[in-house]
Amino acid sequence: MPAMLRTLAQKMGLMAHSFRGGIHPDMHKLSAMNPIENVAISPVLILPMKQHIGSVCSPLVKVGDHVLRGQKIAKSEGYLSVPVHASTSGRVVKIEEHAIAHPSGMGMPSIFIEADGDDRADESLEPIIDWQNTDPTLLRERARMCGLAGLGGAVFPTFIKLVQDKRFPIETVILNGIECEPYLTNDHRLMVEQASEILDGMAIIMHMVGTSSGIIAIEDNKADAAQAMQEALNSKDGMDDVRIEVLPTRYPQGSEKQLIYTLTGREVPAGKLPMHIGVLCQNVGTSKALRDAVMLGQPLTERIVTISGDALPQPANLRVRLGTPIRSLFARQGLEDFNHIQIVHGGPMMGERLSHPDIPVIKSTSGILALSKQAIDAAHTVENPCIRCGHCSEACPVSLVPNLLADFCRSDQLEKAEDYQLFDCIECGACSYVCPSNIPLVHYFRYGKGQIALARREQVFAEASRQRSEGRDARIERELAEKAARRSRVRKTHAPKPVADASANKPATPDVTASDNAVENTAKPEEKS
């Protein structure tokens, strides 16, 4: 159907809304039928000081300290941050830099905990049973203290979104069970197995933002999850205004802004947040974690991880303690030789390629994949010229012109790239996926964004330096003038000497080249008469 006709039909309410563009990759949901398995606690857990979007935490423990499961071991620095908790009981053996899932390959200060096997929990946080009658700000503080961050993969601190703002009242809470990335099935299995807990979390979220209307969004390739959620919903009281929407499968439907448009027909303006149009979006895993934090008093110390990929003998869904080395998880699923294998952290569309399996599971680890290397390398090393086919523009869910943008980024025409709304790109990878010339478009966008951020930082730094430099020049000039004034006073009171003329003229010219002269004057503390 032509796009205009579709838009018209949507406007008239004849047809459901649907975000533009998108792709239909092979979903490879290999582990969709595998129940969640508990993983034995690893002997050593590695907890990086930053597992969320925002600022790095600082450690609260020293080497040799004994910690309990759920004990806060690092405190957040700044507003956009959540603390880190020990994920089992044991002893802190070292605090040093360790590799994390980051494209740079750089490390992050991490706390190493040697498990003592008892797995004793810190019970200082009381469960809040009567949360319906609890002040939402207290529940919000609980969400922050328990280290909750968006478990869909973006790990944005959850408590920031859970707020009642009079200017932007939340009308609808959307629970995101889309999971549109290929291979990943962790949200799917959680919905099948723990639907009731997820709904409890959703009820808490709705209480916190003061609304009773909600939508649970699930793609139509997870019919069993939708059914389980519907059954759980039927048996819950006070959730009559919540409905389940089963949407046709399309990538990137799980992206927050795309999902909101599909469900409500409202677009989140560029640079704004969903709350500005009265919507709050949370992942199903986060909802369950919030329920545990409030109703059980448990901080976030474990998550569901999908371990999958065409090179992995036994794909599975695992309940893993944060900090577990992913090498041990691969070994558990029968993979020990990493030659000719590409490991990916997250989903195949937006995840990071890793050069080695020596990183821990963190809050953002929705999946870890072992893919055969030939398939990946074939698509990534041969870049052909753009043939202007326009497939990338058709696939782009945010209406950008990827081929043009990539050209601007490649040739460092960054102002132009910004004019063409580079920062609206959500890096979903749909354009790179459809490109017949194998151009790594998203990689160019990331390069462009990085360079722009760098230039902005440098500009801020230069401005600060300029102010300091000008302040220093002004101070030197002022001190010279004061000194000259005092000298002339001294000459007047005492008998005038002919020699004084030469010395009096010299400092009267505030020249930066005479810095020796200038600095001499700044050093001596001057007395004001």
Add this chain to the structure above:
Amino acid sequence: MMMESMSGLLYALASLGAFALCAGIVLAIAQKIFHIEGDPMIDNIDALLPQTQCGQCGFPGCKPYATAVAGSEAEVNHCVPGGERTMLQIANLMGVEPKELDEEASAPMLAFVREDECIGCTLCIKACPVDAIIGAPKQYHTVIADHCTGCTLCVEPCPVDCIDMLVKPELIEHWAWPLPDTKRSQLGHERREQHAGHA
């Protein structure tokens, strides 16, 4: 006939002259009213410079260099820490041909005072153009890392040679993606370099 053409000429001269006079008066008044203190070009160029105040351009700071460039007394290619990007921006602003840089910028540096050896002479504090060193006479001095521009001006005055220039550590938050490692992107790089060479 002759008289007629003569008077036509006079009319033309008189009317044009009157118009020129009026325009002159208006312009003179406008210049008084819309007078701009200083040269705005200097500030525009200064805003593009990295403000390290390092003096590598041969001028005693960024503002003096901007003044020289604005007055066409200096070329646009002397700012070493600014690199190619700054040079191109200044050339664009001045409307002149880009020039090849004098020398390549080194990696970003940071001054570091070995405090055990510092004698507290305050000479480096006086040398720092951006007030990035703190300390007092006979007390240890130290460099505020966030404020240091890496200009190296503090190294020379130190009588006990206790200041090191260290490579600025790369932070994971400030890491930026490189260009994709593909043949075509490298080709693009080579072509750009060729263009730059010819220009």
